Amino acid sequence: MHPRVLEVTDRLIARSRATRERYLTMIHAAASDGPQRGKLQCANFAHGVAGCGSEDKQTLRLMNAANVAIVSAYNDMLSAHQPYQDYPEQIKQALREIGSVGQFAGGVPAMCDGVTQGEPGMELGIASREVIAMSTAVALSHNMFDAALFLGICDKIVPGLLMGALRFGHLPTLFVPAGPMPSGLSNKEKADVRQRYAEGKATRDELLEAEMSAYHSPGTCTFYGTANTNQLLMEVMGLHLPGASFINPNTPLRDALTREAAQQVTRLTKQSGQFMPLGLIVDERCLVNAVVALSATGGSTNHTLHMPAIAQAAGIQLTWQDMADLSEVVPTLAHVYPNGSADINHFQAAGGMSLLIRELLKAGLLHEDVNTVAGHGLSRYTREPFLEEGKLVWRDGPTKSHDESVLRPVARPYSPEGGLRLMQGNLGRGVMKVSAVALEHQVVEAPARVFEDQQELADAFKAGELECDFVAVMRFQGPRSNGMPELHKMTPFLGVLQDRGFKVALVTDGRMSGASGKIPAAIHVCPEAFDGGPLARVRDGDVIRVDGQTGELRVLVEDAELAAREPAVDTLNNAVGCGRELFSFMRLAFSSAEQGASAFTGSLESLK
Template sequence: MHPRVVEVTERLIERSRATRQRYLEMLHAAASEGPQRGKLQCANFAHGVAACGGNDKQALRLMDAANVAIVSAYNDMLSAHQPYEHFPEQIKQTLRELGSVGQFAGGVPAMCDGVTQGEPGMELGIASREVIAMSTAVALSHNMFDAALYLGVCDKIVPGLLMGALRFGHLPALFVPAGPMTSGLSNKEKAEVRQRYAEGKASREELLEAEMAAYHGPGTCTFYGTANTNQLLMEVMGLHLPGSSFINPGTPLREALTREAARQVTRLTRQGGQFTPLGEIVDERCLVNSIVALHATGGSTNHTLHMPAIARAAGILLTWQDMADLSEVVPTLAHVYPNGKADINHFQAAGGMALLIRELLDAGLLHESVNTVAGPGLSRYTREPFLEDGRLVWREGPRESLDETILRPVARPFSAEGGLRLMQGNLGRGVMKVSAVAPEHQVVEAPALVFEDQLELVEAFKAGQLERDFVAVVRFQGPRSNGMPELHKMTPYLGVLQDRGFKVALVTDGRMSGASGKIPAAIHVCPEAFDGGLLARLQDGDPLRVDGRNGVLQVLLDEAELMARPLAEAPAAAVGCGRELFAFMRQSFSSAEKGASAFTASLEVLK
């Protein structure tokens, strides 16, 4: 093992010893009681099986049959989740063939950041993760189940499902992906049309045509944003079946993998003889593996929020410093848009997960001796699924990349380090995704231009006020202020200015996410402006240094001068589009570094 990986893992174990121990005690106490439905009062049990068919009712009266909860984020508006429409019936049919039962335990909401970008609904995004976690808990609260299958793909959905699932960590669990849509208009061409539209060189009709050619069918969007980062991390964490993350929807192989997920989760139950609860899979080594893979592929910055929140749900205290220290030694092996021109289907064709995991294992950058849903040992994930005469089999995956412009070996990385930088200085702490930023653009020292809404910046661009070097400061966008919406409306405009030769950067207590592009952006800055962070004292013209190479986030003024300034007044809480319903949750959100979670305080009671 690489010494840095060992070091970070050991200190994570030591830091989390008390909270992890209490979590495992909770898990083992729940697991020791056996199938909960066997202890229910007769009336309770009758309510739980009233709508089942006769055979399912009889099976559920017997404790040697497994009852598998299905928790799904299906809706037919969002492309990534539309394929889940038929998964429950496939799962139930497969379980019946085994003498077991599947019950649709509950649905969770799934909102799409792509639909809500720049709209009021985007302010519900992080809150939706907490709602999904709570919805998952409600779905499992009936204590009828021996295992669970979780159906979700996109940005906040998978983290929310996993956070909820971990509070029922005594149950075996398996996450079931739906797969990416087939490739359409390339992400590079789509981005070029967006930028031309921002400059007034393309019509709305051209823009709409390009967008609909890029997002054109069922499945996950094909760029390497938060949704596909979710899928990649779930596989590296051993929560997907090997090689299942990036198989397109509506294919025979996709259905075969869904049915096999149902079979495999029953094997992991007490009745199946290979009892492996979720809480014993997601441990410190598993989490370190996820961060290594995040860095090696230049994954979504949203996971600097999600992974600490997920870790805390398992009693583990993961920090940005842990993530940054791993980034220093993990080479970048993948270039998928926005880090490169390829999409996730191209990544899969070049060698995909099997090659990525093989390379990282061989380099000692991943823990091999972990539990997974496929059995002990991460080396099981160097295999790929295939159909042979209609039968699902796994074969060893490729040992060499089929396209080194997309996926490379450790011996020839795109970069010697990962794609994430911890940014620190008198402005606070934040993160920057440097994997998509050209080296010559990673350091910007320029005057601040302060905005309190991303649309203010867009209007300033349209008015011709941004033709200069500057650092855009967009504040009061943190979790406690307005729910921390993504700020992608600015991306094309800042990209245009950079292309025109200006030095531009972004500093914000908000987020940019997995599609963060070529602009150096220090995001998730905390303390956020709403909590009195120094962002709330900045003024137009203040000299700022944003140094993505060395992780420096600094206002170049005397501290006494800054502290003598009054704090900017936070904007009034927004109403409409349901935002007022989440005011109580925003008040409870932790800092971005602790996951921007409403649950942090309650989980830390376990200390």
């Protein structure tokens, strides 16, 4: 094992010892003493099976049969989730074939960041993760289940499902993906049309045609944003079947993997004699593996929020420093848009997850000695699924890349370090995704231009006010201020200015996610402006240094002068409309971005 990986793992275990022990005590008690369907009162049990067919009712009276909860984020507006429409029936049938039962335990909300981008609904994004976690808990609260299957893919949905599932960590659990849509218009061509539209050089009809040619069918969007990062991390964490993440929807192999997922989770139940609950899979080593894979592939910066929040749900105290320290020694092995021109289907064809995991294991950067839904040992995930005469089998995956412009071995990485940089200085602490930013653009020192709304920046661009070197400060975008929406509305404008030769950067307490793009962006800055953080004291014209190479984030103002300034106050009334007023209590409960921007952080840390 690489010494840095061991060092971070050891300190994570030491830091988390008390909270992890409390968590394990909780799930062991639930597994041994908690109510199960055999201990329910007759009336309770009758309610729980009243909607079942007679065959399933009879099966559920037999305590040696497994009852599997199905929790789904299906809706047919999300292209990634549309294929889930028929999964519950497929799963139930696969379970019946082995003498078990599946019950649709509950649905969770699923919003599409692509639809809400730049709209008021985007401000519900982080809050929706907490709602999904709570909805998951409600679905599992009936104590009718021996195991659980989770159907979810996109941005806040998988983290929310996992956070909720971990509070029922005594249950064997498996995540069931649906796969990416086939490749359409390339991401580079789509981005080029967006930039031309921002400059007034493309019509709205041309823009719409490009967008609909890129996002064109059921399945996950093909760029390497948060949704596909979720899938990659679930596989590296051992929560998917090996090789399941990036098989396209509505194919025979995809259907076979879904059936196998249903049957495999029953093999992890107490009834099977091979009991492996979720809480014993997601441990410190598992989380370190996830961070390593995130760094090696330049994955979504949203996971600097999600991974600490997921860790908290398992009683583990993961920090940005842990993530940055791992990123320093993990080479970048994948170039998938926005880090390169390829999409996730090209990544799969080049060698995909099996080759990525093989390379990282060979370099001692992943813990092999971990529990997974496929059995003990991460080396199981160097295999790939295939159909042989209609039967699902796994074979050894490739030992070399089929396209080194997309996926490389550790011996020839794109970069000797990962794609994540911890940014810190007198403006606070944040993160930058440097893997998508060309080396010559990673350092910017220029006057600040302060904005408190994305439209302000767009208007300034259209008015010709931004034809210069500058650092855009977009503040009052943090979790407690307005729910921390993604800020991609600015990306085309800043990209145009960079292409015109200006040195531009972004500093914000908001989010940019997995599609951060080519602009150096120090994001998730905390303390956030709403809480009086340093961003609230920045003024137009202050010179700011954003150094993506050293991690420096600094306004070049004397400390005394900065401290003496009256902090700005958020004057925009963004708390009402589009349902935002319903979430005001949650915004006030959110922790800092570094703690996961979670409404649950404090309550989970203090559990006795």
